[in-house]
Amino acid sequence: MILITSLAIGLMFGIGIFQLLRRNVLRSAIGLVIISNAVNLFLLSSGAYWGESPAYVDAAGQRADALPQALVLTAIVIAMAGFAFVMAMIYILAVRYQTTDLDDLSRLRY
Amino acid sequence: MESILAVLPVLIPLAGAAVAMLLRRRRRAQESWALGVMVLALGSSCALLWVVWHEETALVYAMGGWQPPFGIVMVGDALSAIMVVMSQLVLCAALLYAMGCKDQCTYYPMFYPVFLALGTGLSGALLTGDVFNLFVFVELMVISGAVLTAISDDKLGTEAAFKYFYISMLAAVFLLLACGCLYASYGTLNMADLSVRIMADPSAPLLPVAVVSLLVVFMIKSAVVPFHFWQPDFHTAAPTPVHAVLSSVVVKLGVYGFLRMNYLLFPMYMEQVQGALIVLGVVGVFFGGLGAAGTYDVKRMLAYSTMAQIGFIVVAIGWGTPLALMAAIVYAFNHSLIKAAMLMLAGTVASRAPVKTAAFSMVTGLGRSFPMTGALFLLGGMALAGIPPTNGFVSKMAVFQGGVEAEQLGSLGLIAVGGIITLVYVSRAFSRIWWEAPREGIRPKAYGDRVTAPALLIGLCLLLGLWAEPLLKLAGMTTQSLQDPQAYINAVMVGTHDDTPEPDHTASVGVPGDHREPVTE
Numbered sequence: 075m076i077l078i079t080s081l082a083i084g085l086m087f088g089i090g091i092f093q094l095l096r097r098n099v100l101r102s103a104i105g106l107v108i109i110s111n112a113v114n115l116f117l118l119s120s121g122a123y124w125g126e127s128p129a130y131v132d133a134a135g136q137r138a139d140a141l142p143q144a145l146v147l148t149a150i151v152i153a154m155a156g157f158a159f160v161m162a163m164i165y166i167l168a169v170r171y172q173t174t175d176l177d178d179l180s181r182l183r184y
Numbered sequence: 185m186e187s188i189l190a191v192l193p194v195l196i197p198l199a200g201a202a203v204a205m206l207l208r209r210r211r212r213a214q215e216s217w218a219l220g221v222m223v224l225a226l227g228s229s230c231a232l233l234w235v236v237w238h239e240e241t242a243l244v245y246a247m248g249g250w251q252p253p254f255g256i257v258m259v260g261d262a263l264s265a266i267m268v269v270m271s272q273l274v275l276c277a278a279l280l281y282a283m284g285c286k287d288q289c290t291y292y293p294m295f296y297p298v299f300l301a302l303g304t305g306l307s308g309a310l311l312t313g314d315v316f317n318l319f320v321f322v323e324l325m326v327i328s329g330a331v332l333t334a335i336s337d338d339k340l341g342t343e344a345a346f347k348y349f350y351i352s353m354l355a356a357v358f359l360l361l362a363c364g365c366l367y368a369s370y371g372t373l374n375m376a377d378l379s380v381r382i383m384a385d386p387s388a389p390l391l392p393v394a395v396v397s398l399l400v401v402f403m404i405k406s407a408v409v410p411f412h413f414w415q416p417d418f419h420t421a422a423p424t425p426v427h428a429v430l431s432s433v434v435v436k437l438g439v440y441g442f443l444r445m446n447y448l449l450f451p452m453y454m455e456q457v458q459g460a461l462i463v464l465g466v467v468g469v470f471f472g473g474l475g476a477a478g479t480y481d482v483k484r485m486l487a488y489s490t491m492a493q494i495g496f497i498v499v500a501i502g503w504g505t506p507l508a509l510m511a512a513i514v515y516a517f518n519h520s521l522i523k524a525a526m527l528m529l530a531g532t533v534a535s536r537a538p539v540k541t542a543a544f545s546m547v548t549g550l551g552r553s554f555p556m557t558g559a560l561f562l563l564g565g566m567a568l569a570g571i572p573p574t575n576g577f578v579s580k581m582a583v584f585q586g587g588v589e590a591e592q593l594g595s596l597g598l599i600a601v602g603g604i605i606t607l608v609y610v611s612r613a614f615s616r617i618w619w620e621a622p623r624e625g626i627r628p629k630a631y632g633d634r635v636t637a638p639a640l641l642i643g644l645c646l647l648l649g650l651w652a653e654p655l656l657k658l659a660g661m662t663t664q665s666l667q668d669p670q671a672y673i674n675a676v677m678v679g680t681h682d683d684t685p686e687p688d689h690t691a692s693v694g695v696p697g698d699h700r701e702p703v704t705e
Contacts, residue, residue, distance in 0.1 A: 120368035
């Protein structure tokens, strides 16, 4: 279980960073979502010592810690609000600049 | 019940933001309410600073009555208190400026509530004693700042907000990563508890990951050099009242973070962090200074200047002697006031320009019709460059003394040269706006933003320049309390460790159900 989780985290991080560095803003934003989820998974796994039983199931060494689950819940809610805002801004920028290429989205140069 | 003072500076703007939302149809009432709330919050944070100063202990408020290592605590120690007073002072001035501001965006019904939310996030991030709670408050601050910039009159505001928000989301990811690493290694997120456990066993393999992640997060927040690229763009496009807050106090969050990391959380990594901070700070002083000297826009110039000034603070933190730390705190406090005032004056000039912009091509020679603003700008510029009767001189002097005492003459010489660039760009801006003849066909508007707020701030700068002793004493006390993390730990972890000397009456815990915790779920 630990192996699967850690492989999944690594894979998601890799895919996320690859997507984040693309030139298309939408792909890049999706990369950010994937990285954020990889970190959420990491945070979750920091509490689930074995990851097989839910919280408060009292078999010594087998129970998962409940706190990281609460943390992840908070982080997911915040990330959701954040990504909704990012998507709204991407929409406005795409309509206004008529492009989603990051190189053309920089008019803030003096 | 003094301990409630540790949470009031966060609670008051939060409740005020909710009420301000209800007042959205009455603009006058809403803006007066927002200012009143912020002044009340400033009063509570001043009371916090007063109590902390006189009792020389940290005030601890446990949210919902949950005892420290388990629940979330708000800790008002000397560093947090002085930073919160600084932030709320500038926030009050910015609200005052927004009330007399001609920007369209201040007429949006959500402007003041979001502004108060920005204040809540900033105060909360400075006062919290819990790493995850820090993440929550930082996110609140970031999203409020980005929203306020996205609605800016400048039509590039959305692009600027997008850049900032994007890099901040990435910073949030790293902050979460640090939380995860610390929790996996030490099983707690309370800063005092973490400090005890990290000291007991600094060999956890995930600890360096957490240190580097947190360092990167705070560098992004403070726009320290390799992570500075979003800052001039973002700050230039923000509406003036928001720009004044972002460029002066929001960037100080990183400074606070460096101090907390070095002296509470990770003292064993202090040397490495300090080395990095000296190098990056010196690069920042030059990069920011030269960038400011090369721009064609007053607001952008001041945004670059923030990068340089943060460089001075960061170098002083890097030296790490008591005198240098005191200098860093004094510098951070004074720079907030100076930079906020300068930005507001730049915004006033921009509001008088025929087309609302602060570009030199548009504002050259405009100043002849408002000489008083010019006098204020000159005083502010002197403060920024560190010329006597102003507080800028006191802070620069303190930094140089700290450098001499720390025997870091190499970096001291470099930042002294970098400091001269400040004089170059400030005097260039002043002479372009107030000395040169206006170009043909450019006439200033008859009315612009009110200068009450910057005048008050400049007055405060002069006062702190002539009567600097209280601030220096306060900073000295803050330095002492920083170098004694055990006092912080004892105040927070009262009754939970056997080695705690005696229960401290100021660290009493709130009645359960008295106050709800504000943000986390």
